[in-house]
Amino acid sequence: MQGPEMVGPYDRKIWRRNVVGSNSRRSLEQGSEGKEASLSLFSQFVVSSSGEICVDWQKDCLGSTDDKNPAIVLPNQSDELCHFAIDIGGSLVKLVYFSRQTEPPLVCAGSPPRKAAKDQDRAKEAYYEGWRKHPILGGRLHFVKFETAKLNECLDFIQSKKLHCTNLPDSGLFDPSVPGSDEGAIVKATGGGAFKYAEVFKERLGVTFDKEDEMDCLVAGANFLLRAIRYEAFTHLEGHKQFVQIDRDDLFPYLLVNIGSGVSLIKVDGDGVFERVSGTNLGGGTFWGLGRLLMKCKTFDEILELSQGGDNSSVDMLVGDIYGGLEYSKIGLSATTIASSFGKVISGDKDLSDYRREDIALSLLRMVSYNIGHIAYLNALQYGLKRIFFGGFFIRGHAYTMDTISFAINFWSKGEAQAMFLRHEGYLGALGAFLSYDKHDLNALTAHQFVERFPMGAPYAGGEIHGPPIRDLNEKISWMDRFMKKGIEITAPIPMAAPTTTGVGGFGRPLSRALSLRSDSSAALSVGVLHLVPTLESFPLLADPSGYEPNTIDLSDLSEREYWFNILSNTLPDLVEKAVASEGGTDNAKKRGDAFAQAFRAHLTRLSEEPAAYGKLGLANLLELREECLREFHFTDAYRAIKQRENEAALAVLPDLLSELDTMTPTERILALIEGLLAANIFDWGSKACVELYRSGTIMEIYRMSRDKMKRPWRVDDFDLLKKRWIGEGNNTPPKPHKRALLFVDNAGADIVLGVIPFARELLQRGTEVVLVANSLPAINDVVATDIPPIIAEAAKHCDVLRRAAVAGGLLTDAVSSSSESSQESHNESVPALYIVASGSGSPCIDFRQVSSEVAEAAKDADLVVLEGMGRAVHTNFNAKFKCDVLKLAMIKNQRLAEKLLKGSLYDCVCRYEPSQEV
Ligand SMILES: Nc1ncnc2c1ncn2[C@@H]1O[C@H](COP(=O)(O)OP(=O)(O)OP(=O)(O)O)[C@@H](O)[C@H]1O
Numbered sequence: 065m066q067g068p069e070m071v072g073p074y075d076r077k078i079w080r081r082n083v084v085g086s087n088s089r090r091s092l093e094q095g096s097e098g099k100e101a102s103l104s105l106f107s108q109f110v111v112s113s114s115g116e117i118c119v120d121w122q123k124d125c126l127g128s129t130d131d132k133n134p135a136i137v138l139p140n141q142s143d144e145l146c147h148f149a150i151d152i153g154g155s156l157v158k159l160v161y162f163s164r165q166t167e168p169p170l171v172c173a174g175s176p177p178r179k180a181a182k183d184q185d186r187a188k189e190a191y192y193e194g195w196r197k198h199p200i201l202g203g204r205l206h207f208v209k210f211e212t213a214k215l216n217e218c219l220d221f222i223q224s225k226k227l228h229c230t231n232l233p234d235s236g237l238f239d240p241s242v243p244g245s246d247e248g249a250i251v252k253a254t255g256g257g258a259f260k261y262a263e264v265f266k267e268r269l270g271v272t273f274d275k276e277d278e279m280d281c282l283v284a285g286a287n288f289l290l291r292a293i294r295y296e297a298f299t300h301l302e303g304h305k306q307f308v309q310i311d312r313d314d315l316f317p318y319l320l321v322n323i324g325s326g327v328s329l330i331k332v333d334g335d336g337v338f339e340r341v342s343g344t345n346l347g348g349g350t351f352w353g354l355g356r357l358l359m360k361c362k363t364f365d366e367i368l369e370l371s372q373g374g375d376n377s378s379v380d381m382l383v384g385d386i387y388g389g390l391e392y393s394k395i396g397l398s399a400t401t402i403a404s405s406f407g408k409v410i411s412g413d414k415d416l417s418d419y420r421r422e423d424i425a426l427s428l429l430r431m432v433s434y435n436i437g438h439i440a441y442l443n444a445l446q447y448g449l450k451r452i453f454f455g456g457f458f459i460r461g462h463a464y465t466m467d468t469i470s471f472a473i474n475f476w477s478k479g480e481a482q483a484m485f486l487r488h489e490g491y492l493g494a495l496g497a498f499l500s501y502d503k504h505d506l507n508a509l510t511a512h513q514f515v516e517r518f519p520m521g522a523p524y525a526g527g528e529i530h531g532p533p534i535r536d537l538n539e540k541i542s543w544m545d546r547f548m549k550k551g552i553e554i555t556a557p558i559p560m561a562a563p564t565t566t567g568v569g570g571f572g573r574p575l576s577r578a579l580s581l582r583s584d585s586s587a588a589l590s591v592g593v594l595h596l597v598p599t600l601e602s603f604p605l606l607a608d609p610s611g612y613e614p615n616t617i618d619l620s621d622l623s624e625r626e627y628w629f630n631i632l633s634n635t636l637p638d639l640v641e642k643a644v645a646s647e648g649g650t651d652n653a654k655k656r657g658d659a660f661a662q663a664f665r666a667h668l669t670r671l672s673e674e675p676a677a678y679g680k681l682g683l684a685n686l687l688e689l690r691e692e693c694l695r696e697f698h699f700t701d702a703y704r705a706i707k708q709r710e711n712e713a714a715l716a717v718l719p720d721l722l723s724e725l726d727t728m729t730p731t732e733r734i735l736a737l738i739e740g741l742l743a744a745n746i747f748d749w750g751s752k753a754c755v756e757l758y759r760s761g762t763i764m765e766i767y768r769m770s771r772d773k774m775k776r777p778w779r780v781d782d783f784d785l786l787k788k789r790w791i792g793e794g795n796n797t798p799p800k801p802h803k804r805a806l807l808f809v810d811n812a813g814a815d816i817v818l819g820v821i822p823f824a825r826e827l828l829q830r831g832t833e834v835v836l837v838a839n840s841l842p843a844i845n846d847v848v849a850t851d852i853p854p855i856i857a858e859a860a861k862h863c864d865v866l867r868r869a870a871v872a873g874g875l876l877t878d879a880v881s882s883s884s885e886s887s888q889e890s891h892n893e894s895v896p897a898l899y900i901v902a903s904g905s906g907s908p909c910i911d912f913r914q915v916s917s918e919v920a921e922a923a924k925d926a927d928l929v930v931l932e933g934m935g936r937a938v939h940t941n942f943n944a945k946f947k948c949d950v951l952k953l954a955m956i957k958n959q960r961l962a963e964k965l966l967k968g969s970l971y972d973c974v975c976r977y978e979p980s981q982e983v
């Protein structure tokens with residue numbers, strides 16, 4: 065008698081949707097390490113404005129200083145064949161470039177697919193085919209900037225990354241089947257420098273500029289960002305940042321105020337429909353220029369930093385100065401209103417050196433900001449526009465600047481108009497130029513197809529770009545190390561900073577100037593790398609997609625933030641230990657572990673200073689960030705060994721559990737199954753309380769203890785409702801079973817084996833098709849889609865229903881013989897199929913705005929969704945409504961969550977059953 069045989073999860077013949085892990089949005093990140101460049105080659109490490117790590121190879125690079133024009137050895141060069149668009153302004157050069165892997169992202173972390181080379185080739189071919197048709201598939205957009213006065217740095221950057229070699233004239237794209245050419249690249253360029261520096265680019269790089277109109281680009285960039293990026297626009301009042309949800313269909317008209325060197329005011333009525341209604345020569349260049357002249361500041365950020373400690377009343381003439389300390393209330397001017405910027409200087413015979421540089425800086429900042437705010441308001445008034453978006457790098461994510469502008473708009477419009485700011489502030493033009501490449505069709509993508517990620521350098525972002533990004537793992541580790549040694553200490557994020565206002569932007573003096581801009585300018589907003597993942601979709605069963613908010617806990621609340629940051633910080637050492645062990649505990653693994661901890665702590669510190677730095681912050685984002693950080697340091701599955709051990713232990717007792725269940729009546733069984741699911745959900749290595757529990761007991765002991773405690777009523781207990789739907793009431797005919805159930809599973813071990821599998825088996829027995837939805841990539845001890853087939857194969861040895869369902873779902877071959885010992889299961893009845901689908905996520909939570917297309921496809925016929933575990937059913941989606949029946953099951957393994965959300969206590973259970981919300 066032959067046992068069931070595994071079928072590789074990548075066999076596309078089985079079920080199109082059953083391609084475990086191939087569509088992970090994260091799998092793109094699991095690139096090979098490529099050629100490892102030697103560390104000693106690089107001397108200086110910096111971070112790009114997009115948070116990428118770069119090396120300053122101009123400074124004494126490649127070991128030999130006399131080599132003036134060194135050949136740059138790019139680590140992972142194959143990963144970085146890209147193209148770009150450029151905006152060369154009066155002050156700054158902005159570059160948007162595109163990258164993608166040259167290899168199809170076939171491999172998902174977890175157990176490696178057992179796949180024949182032949183299949184790999186076929187899949188690769190199909191991937192390239194898709195690539196040719198849709199060149200923007202699976203790529204990333206990076207944002208970097210340089211000073212226009214240091215154009216050479218920009219040219220070097222382009223050259224070092226060979227960006228210009230891949231802008232082929234015919235397609236504007238890199239085609240892996242066509243050998244690259246160094247000549248004749250055509251690049252979309254905008255801004256005045258597209259004219260001024262065209263010859264320089266031609267000479268140095270052989271690049272020809274295809275010029276795009278600057279205003280066209282600004283508008284195209286703004287429209288794109290406002291539609292595609294969920295957390296792009298925000299208001300900023302008295303230090304408080306609030307993201308604004310922009311309705312795609314109600315975007316126009318608006319006023320776009322781009323504050324670059326000079327200022328352009330554009331009335332935007334639609335895509336490509338706009339008018340530049342005004343402009344002002346008092347702009348960012350004015351501020352920077354006067355700052356250099358008056359305060360001898362070397363950098364722009366230095367002026368901003370100075371202004372934080374300023375008191376402008378020593379420089380500005382206030383209304384009170386003119387009115388003898390009184391206000392001019394008749395016309396609504398307070399005594400502290402600035403009557404005349406720099407006006408006080410006329411009255412003494414002081415020299416420049418007699419004034420505090422800080423005071424001058426603040427006066428200057430307010431002069432320029434108010435003036436722009438004023439002009440913006442007048443134009444909004446003239447054209448009847450209520451919404452004003454401010455872009456351009458003058459804003460610099462600087463709280464005080466934004467407050468000042470907001471205050472001005474609010475003041476003059478008497479609250480009628482609103483100032484909004486954009487996270488990608490200065491990149492509008494460059495992005496617009498990039499969008500103007502015919503073939504991209506980026507505009508066709510929607511918000512759920514973009515994932516913005518913040519690499520390890522993001523917390524330090526703000527530095528200038530000097531060289532090629534570091535891709536190589538060793539370089540990353542070394543960079544982290546050097547950064548620490550340079551004395552920019554990233555400490556634990558506790559205690560938390562007060563709300564990060566740098567002062568109230570009224571006419572008075574800034575009230576709070578305690579927090580200074582850090583010298584690395586990290587007070588600015590971070591712009592991440594934008595990943596384009598066309599395979600991600602919005603989950604079709606959401607009842608209210610536009611009102612959907614995945615996070616249950618809002619981390620804009622300071623005490624919540626403090627609490628969770630503390631937990632993440634405290635559990636870090638244990639995680640590092642596990643991660644290092646998972647990689648064999650080698651010295652290299654230890655180094656990576658340390659670097660990971662440093663990197664994650666830096667993110668936490670950054671976010672505790674500026675919670676909205678990466679967009680709206682929820683617990684789910686933090687948990688995902690931690691996983692991404694692990695992946696960045698190549699910890700592919702930190703809990704691999706633990707998961708394996710727990711799976712084995714649980715599988716050993718599964719047959720007994722199944723037999724026990726088979727002796728029960730249907731009514732007893734459904735209760736036992738739900739109890740079992742809740743009890744088994746205790747195995748969660750992401751919970752501090754549970755990890756402590758594991759120290760004192762074996763898996764089975766804990767599971768039994770947990771089961772014994774499973775007495776109803778649970779904290780949230782809809783069991784009676786579920787039972788009614790399951791077996792009906794009284795003598796009435798039982799309701800029809802569900803057609804298809806989607807089970808979003810949580811942890812490995814007892815959770816999946818003793819909780820989910822018996823429940824899935826019950827569903828199958830009742831005639832419900834079952835789709836197990838698991839992570840594409842690992843997160844804590846969560847089971848990954850590719851982990852499940854071997855578990856099912858093992859379970860199927862003891863259960864005929866599972867075996868036949870797995871065969872029907874293409875997970876197992878061998879439909880002929882049975883090794884089942886369970887005689888109670890009928891062999892004649894047909895059993896619906898059991899499928900496994902990867903969710904597209906690598907997080908312990910699930911965001912239903914962005915799931916894999918396989919999940920979206922599988923959802924079409926589903927009439928039951930089961931969300932299991934704290935991450936998926938409580939941290940996220942606790943309040944989510946679905947178009948079909950939904951069952952949310954979890955054990956609460958966190959004291960505060962139990963108290964705050966449920967007014968309960970640790971280890972309380974949630975069994976929430978909500979019938980279809982569709983009317
Ligand atoms: N690191 C920085 N270095 C220089 N200027 C900065 C920096 N950060 C912010 N700024 C401010 O941003 C302004 C430039 O903004 P931006 O890049 O949007 O304009 P630009 O395209 O160079 O100018 P224009 O569009 O008028 O030609 C500078 O004049 C300065 O006020």
Ligand SMILES: CC(C)(CO)[C@@H](O)C(=O)NCCC(=O)O
Nearest residue numbers: 324325326327328342343344345
């Ligand atoms: C000249 C541009 C458009 C170059 O970006 C910009 O600097 C600007 O809008 N300056 C203001 C010029 C005016 O007074 O309208």
Ligand SMILES: [Mn+2]
Nearest residue numbers: 153154255324
């Ligand atoms: Mn510009």
